[in-house]
Amino acid sequence: MIRPNRFSAAALGFLLAAAACQNDELNRPFSFIPVDPLFDRYVSMGNSITAGFQSAGILDSTQQQSYAVLLAKAMHSPVFVPSMQKFGCPNPIDSVFVIDTVSTSPTRGKPHRYNNTFRDDLCYLRAIPATPPPYVSNVAVPGAKVRDAYANLGPGTSPNPLTQFILGGLTQVQAMRRAQPTFLTVWIGNNDVLGAATRADSAGDTLRITPVATFEARYDSLADSIATVSPSGVVLLGVANVTLIPYFSRGSTYWAIKNGLVPGAAFPLLFTVDNNCAPSVTGIPGARGDTTLVPFVYGIPLLQAAAAGAPRTLSCADTIAPIVVPSELRALVGAVTAYNAKITAVASARGWTYLDPNAKFAALAADTAQVRPFPILPTKVPGGPPVPGDSAAATRPFGRAFSRDGVHPSASTHRRIADTLRVLINSDYGTAIPPIP
Amino acid sequence: MRRFALLLLAGASSLVAASPRTLGAQGFGVYEHNSCAMGRAGVTAARPCADGSAIFFNPAGLAGLPGTRFSAGVTAIAAKGGFTDDFLNHRTDLDNPVIPVPNAYFTYQANEKLTLGLGAYAPYGLETKWPLEEFEGRFMAYNTDLRAIYIQPTLGYQVSPTLKIGIGFAYITSHLELHQRQDLSPRPIPAALAVPAGLPAGTTFGMVGVPTLTDFADAALEASGTGYAVNFGAIIKVNDNLSIGGHWLTRKHINYDGDAVFEPVATNLVLPVAIGPLPAGTPVDAVLGPQFGAGGALEDGPVSTTIVMPPQGTLGFAYKITDTWSFMADWQYVVWGWFSDVDIDFENPATPDLALHPSNTDTHGFRFGTEYQYSPKVQLRGGYLYHGGASPANFVTPLLPEGPRNEFTIGAGIEMSRKLHVDLAYQFIKQNDRRGTVNTAHGNTGLYQFSANLFGVGLAYTF
Numbered sequence: 001m002i003r004p005n006r007f008s009a010a011a012l013g014f015l016l017a018a019a020a021c022q023n024d025e026l027n028r029p030f031s032f033i034p035v036d037p038l039f040d041r042y043v044s045m046g047n048s049i050t051a052g053f054q055s056a057g058i059l060d061s062t063q064q065q066s067y068a069v070l071l072a073k074a075m076h077s078p079v080f081v082p083s084m085q086k087f088g089c090p091n092p093i094d095s096v097f098v099i100d101t102v103s104t105s106p107t108r109g110k111p112h113r114y115n116n117t118f119r120d121d122l123c124y125l126r127a128i129p130a131t132p133p134p135y136v137s138n139v140a141v142p143g144a145k146v147r148d149a150y151a152n153l154g155p156g157t158s159p160n161p162l163t164q165f166i167l168g169g170l171t172q173v174q175a176m177r178r179a180q181p182t183f184l185t186v187w188i189g190n191n192d193v194l195g196a197a198t199r200a201d202s203a204g205d206t207l208r209i210t211p212v213a214t215f216e217a218r219y220d221s222l223a224d225s226i227a228t229v230s231p232s233g234v235v236l237l238g239v240a241n242v243t244l245i246p247y248f249s250r251g252s253t254y255w256a257i258k259n260g261l262v263p264g265a266a267f268p269l270l271f272t273v274d275n276n277c278a279p280s281v282t283g284i285p286g287a288r289g290d291t292t293l294v295p296f297v298y299g300i301p302l303l304q305a306a307a308a309g310a311p312r313t314l315s316c317a318d319t320i321a322p323i324v325v326p327s328e329l330r331a332l333v334g335a336v337t338a339y340n341a342k343i344t345a346v347a348s349a350r351g352w353t354y355l356d357p358n359a360k361f362a363a364l365a366a367d368t369a370q371v372r373p374f375p376i377l378p379t380k381v382p383g384g385p386p387v388p389g390d391s392a393a394a395t396r397p398f399g400r401a402f403s404r405d406g407v408h409p410s411a412s413t414h415r416r417i418a419d420t421l422r423v424l425i426n427s428d429y430g431t432a433i434p435p436i437p
Numbered sequence: 438m439r440r441f442a443l444l445l446l447a448g449a450s451s452l453v454a455a456s457p458r459t460l461g462a463q464g465f466g467v468y469e470h471n472s473c474a475m476g477r478a479g480v481t482a483a484r485p486c487a488d489g490s491a492i493f494f495n496p497a498g499l500a501g502l503p504g505t506r507f508s509a510g511v512t513a514i515a516a517k518g519g520f521t522d523d524f525l526n527h528r529t530d531l532d533n534p535v536i537p538v539p540n541a542y543f544t545y546q547a548n549e550k551l552t553l554g555l556g557a558y559a560p561y562g563l564e565t566k567w568p569l570e571e572f573e574g575r576f577m578a579y580n581t582d583l584r585a586i587y588i589q590p591t592l593g594y595q596v597s598p599t600l601k602i603g604i605g606f607a608y609i610t611s612h613l614e615l616h617q618r619q620d621l622s623p624r625p626i627p628a629a630l631a632v633p634a635g636l637p638a639g640t641t642f643g644m645v646g647v648p649t650l651t652d653f654a655d656a657a658l659e660a661s662g663t664g665y666a667v668n669f670g671a672i673i674k675v676n677d678n679l680s681i682g683g684h685w686l687t688r689k690h691i692n693y694d695g696d697a698v699f700e701p702v703a704t705n706l707v708l709p710v711a712i713g714p715l716p717a718g719t720p721v722d723a724v725l726g727p728q729f730g731a732g733g734a735l736e737d738g739p740v741s742t743t744i745v746m747p748p749q750g751t752l753g754f755a756y757k758i759t760d761t762w763s764f765m766a767d768w769q770y771v772v773w774g775w776f777s778d779v780d781i782d783f784e785n786p787a788t789p790d791l792a793l794h795p796s797n798t799d800t801h802g803f804r805f806g807t808e809y810q811y812s813p814k815v816q817l818r819g820g821y822l823y824h825g826g827a828s829p830a831n832f833v834t835p836l837l838p839e840g841p842r843n844e845f846t847i848g849a850g851i852e853m854s855r856k857l858h859v860d861l862a863y864q865f866i867k868q869n870d871r872r873g874t875v876n877t878a879h880g881n882t883g884l885y886q887f888s889a890n891l892f893g894v895g896l897a898y899t900f
Contacts, residue, residue: 032523132622133649135649165646168622
């Protein structure tokens with residue numbers, strides 16, 4: 001005979017065993033398990049560099065090369081990139097010195113781009129993946145200044161089509177909030193000075209530099225917005241010294257080549273360089289070439305015209321609007337220095353981490369294979385200085401560290417930036433992000 | 438008798454009004470239709486409770502039920518659970534209120550062999566309610582309410598001393614509500630904007646950057662339908678101690694007709710740059726406005742759908758161990774496999790139809806119950822049941838995030854007087870945690886958790 005109490009005990013045991021059964025795999029998928037909970041949701045804010053803009057264009061492949069994406073992947077953090085469809089938005093440049101020369105063409109003077117076009121106004125819109133992202137983890141927008149991070153319209157903003165196509169009407173801050181980030185990197189402010197430096201008709205236009213006080217106020221507003229989401233970790237990157245980009249060559253470089261001081265390089269006979277482009281150490285009266293920046297979009301056409309038989313002269317005088325003269329250079333560098341002092345102070349006050357990118361860029365600039373002091377011109381361009389053995393004249397005319405616009409870092413530099421961040425984050429937050437693959 | 442029939446109809450009315458709204462059984466099934474049966478884990482196939490609830494549990498159980506009886510009860514269901522999203526690690530808790538589920542039965546013994554009955558119960562129904570704000574699944578459903586009330590005239594017949602049979606014809610009245618938000622990002626940009634902007638045909642708002650999960654409309658679908666089903670069963674008395682029995686409730690397609698109402702929800706998005714004829718600063722909501730007007734894709738209008746109320750049945754036994762103690766068990770089978778597609782058709786041709794593919798699988802439940810006559814006036818009951826999940830792994834959704842369950846019950850029956858009997862029951866449901874989805878296009882992106890406490894009380898009056 002079964003005694004009730006024994007039966008009950010057996011039944012209870014059975015029931016508890018049954019209750020413990022679980023049929024489904026309950027854990028988060030492995031690919032979404034970050035190396036540290038700090039990186040559960042990593043969001044990157046910024047401008048073109050962070051967005052993955054290269055060679056004056058952006059598409060899904062360049063976006064995947066962004067330091068922010070590389071870092072997120074190393075963190076094993078979910079990465080949702082607002083991918084642009086092939087061939088980009090706009091198509092990246094594939095041959096910067098192949099210019100549309102058709103006088104009646106609406107794209108006259110523009111460089112050649114992927115998909116065999118000179119048009120820089122094409123946009124293939126956002127790619128919609130089979131699994132739409134629950135949020136965007138890289139909210140950076142090319143062209144964004146500090147104020148653009150939290151406002152799309154109004155004074156001080158500079159929206160562009162990519163603002164629409166990446167954020168869809170949100171601001172970077174709003175898009176960042178949707179992701180509820182646990183970790184954040186912010187690299188913005190470059191465009192508060194870059195646009196002034198690279199303005200085609202008036203390079204170094206100091207009126208276009210965001211005043212330091214304005215920058216500081218805007219950066220505070222941005223920091224306040226970031227603080228509202230209380231991320232566990234934040235890294236602020238300083239403003240890059242835009243005067244180091246190979247978009248510019250020193251006036252003194254032109255002078256040195258012209259005067260036969262660079263072995264293997266020569267300019268057309270009809271191209272002359274004023275002595276005011278000599279370096280100041282020469283003692284030549286008025287020499288200022290080492291503190292004068294010549295954009296390639298100004299200097300190279302002079303060379304090409306001279307090679308074609310039209311005499312041209314490069315002068316480093318203050319009256320030459322398309323170049324950055326010493327006073328403008330000082331203003332640009334001064335702004336960068338002041339901006340970075342502010343960003344450093346913000347990071348310090350809020351307990352965030354600060355990274356000065358300029359040490360890395362300066363190191364790259366010291367290596368002429370990485371950052372060309374003068375672009376490599378294709379040999380078919382008359383007057384271009386020959387660079388024997390360097391077949392990369394078209395693919396990396398500004399050196400390995402920069403893409404084909406001379407402004408934006410190349411994929412290899414993105415990897416360096418990501419690794420620099422990785423080391424810094426591991427040091428400051430005690431994490432163990434593995435090396436960038 | 439007429440008076441009691443009116444009472445029963447009143448009970449049925451309250452049943453309809455209160456709605457079942459439960460997740461008390463598997464799929465959108467409900468099984469807690471009587472406090473006596475609930476106390477013994479719903480084990481009733483071979484020996485239904487003697488209070489008329491056999492009308493649902495096994496119509497054969499009416500046979501031989503003496504006198505005239507009326508019983509009514511209610512089960513209060515306090516469900517709790519939630520969804521934890523993989524990406525944001527954000528948990529949203531169910532917002533279900535404590536829900537009363539009434540039931541009512543009336544029986545009348547016409548002669549020694551024939552007993553008649555009328556019952557009102559709700560074998561299918563659910564309400565799943567999620568808080569609207571920040572719930573990732575709001576675009577599938579944030580409030581689903583399905584009610585299917587069966588009003589069933591029944592007869593039980595004692596064929597022989599060892600065989601009882603019964604059959605009932607149930608009139609089904611059902612009501613369906615579905616509330617969901619609409620996501621702007623996958624929507625095509627209206628031609629009136631896309632063409633002048635030079636956007637290719639088929640360009641969606643997502644392709645111009647509108648983030649996923651951007652609410653721009655609230656959709657409310659409400660529809661009703663009716664139908665008939667048959668519930669029949671038999672009980673064989675093998676000997677004085679052992680009975681076996683079973684019942685079957687047939688399938689029914691219910692065709693629903695109703696209305697869809699769409700309300701705009703502000704996106705608050707503003708174009709940062711000009712797109713075609715729209716200047717920078719244009720509010721996106723202004724662009725969307727015509728969608729809700731006459732001829733727009735989101736114009737209010739008629740809607741129809743069909744839902745299968747699947748067949749179900751039980752087979753079980755009851756064994757009298759002693760004069761005071763019985764043990765019983767049922768196997769329950771529900772053909773959820775026939776609930777595989779739900780197509781929601783909007784009469785407005787501009788409104789995209791909705792298609793859900795639950796692809797459910799048949800479920801098996803194993804119920805074990807016991808009843809002990811503690812004293813001449815008090816019966817004690819207990820039970821356990823395990824039930825598989827109807828939803829496949831790829832369709833565990835906010836509509837009905839169900840899964841395999843273990844359930845435990847206790848109960849008591851108390852003789853208050855010669856005519857009045859009270860039943861009390863408690864049931865705890867622990868559903869296995871289960872990965873699920875909030876957007877079937879995304880796959881499973883989170884974890885659903887569910888449990889419930891059920892409290893039942895019933896009164897049975899014998900005239």
